[in-house]
Amino acid sequence: MIQHPVRSVRRAQPATPARGRLQSLVQGGRRRPRRIAMLSVHTSPLHQPGTGDAGGMNVYIVELAKRLAALNIEVEVFTRAICSDDAPTVELAPGVLVRHVTAGPYEGLVKEDLPAQLCAFTHGVLRTEAGHRPGHYDLVHSHYWLSGQVGWLAAQRWGVPLVHTMHTMAKVKNAALAEGDTPEPAARVIGETQVVEAADRLIANTTEEAAELARFYAARPEQLAVVHPGVNLDVFRPAASGAPGTAEARRAARARLGLPADAAVLLFAGRIQPLKAPDVLLRAVAVLLERRPELRERLVVPVVGGPSGTGLARPESLHKLAAQLGIGDVVRFHPPVGQAMLAEWYRAATALVMPSYSESFGLVALEAQACGSPVVAAAVGGLPVAVRDGVTGTLVNGHDPADWSRALEPYVTDPELVARRGAAAARHAAGFGWDTAAATTAEVYAGSLARPVGRLTGTRRLLA
């Protein structure tokens, strides 16, 4: 397995195309791609994250693509058109082009319908490439298994490496399902297994995710590379005045959001679905208030985000749960917001709470910390990397509301602990810049060009 140190922060230099093309060709003796096809079939980097199919993967693709472009690697992102108004191409940033591919009707298809559209999508991708001179793309980087299926064929046809990022894995999700939640189908497991076999490199967010790829999907060590995702430190930064984690630092954001200056704000941000377990936060708050009723007048629990995944079947269930638990006065629901406004929510929070059952990384944990908010998170997936237990927040084992209420209580009652952990959180998150993640990803690309190891290689020669 390839391990990459990713803690140092490095600012990107602006792209200078003339110099850049030469530089990107050969870096440290290894060839880097000049232009890559990035595949994001089921969700677009242009969509608002925090609801439906748009979440961390969208943010990941936007940030990674922009930083790769700054390293003089042009990125073209292929995504499915879902609206007749979608222009065929949209420039997301200099060097980053989004291509809308027509594959099935614009509206009315859910993610589960998309396996039937992969042939049409692949056709669109291949046709685009065929309109250019051979060698237009040096590499394919696919995201999520649906894109991996398309990347498998495209990379083989073009004779270039396939680099794949899973984002989530059916077998991992199914092993840690919330009670009553619907498992991922066998067809997805089969599709993921095929992509793992085909890929020249598999980028995992953490060593734990790399180990899961090996354990559940038989990924080989030479395929695996670990790259920690980043956080946009220009958007997600501590308040301009006041030390992170202090009431002074929270004041301006709270005034802007209409939150009381002296409240204890336990924030949930992200897609509302059983996997993210916002219900565990609500149940824990109910337990806490039963034990400490005097905290009720200070406690505010904002839930920022919209329904997603299996949560779409019962979008009102969290509202109903709050009412059933008798905490309807404490919980406030807010629709998803853009990144700048979300940063205000993090700056206003006493702590961010993430009781997820499974998380391939959990970008909101990094974002909140970068804004100076400590994080109380489940000890699953990437969260033990994102959060330093007892230093920048608290990691909780399991999902028992009583355990969660005990973990949350000090954040509600002990301002000095919040200040100490808020300051440590901001320092910790500052080590996760996207520039570092992009530079490391570019190294993975160079490695795959120098030494492709996917099980495609033989067939690729036959087709070339």
Ligand code: UDP
């Ligand atoms: N997000 C957002 N607006 C919202 C809620 C969430 O832009 O109202 C973004 C957030 O900034 C984060 C992403 O959605 O980058 C969620 O990523 P995470 O890795 O936490 O979860 P995922 O959605 O990938 O499961």
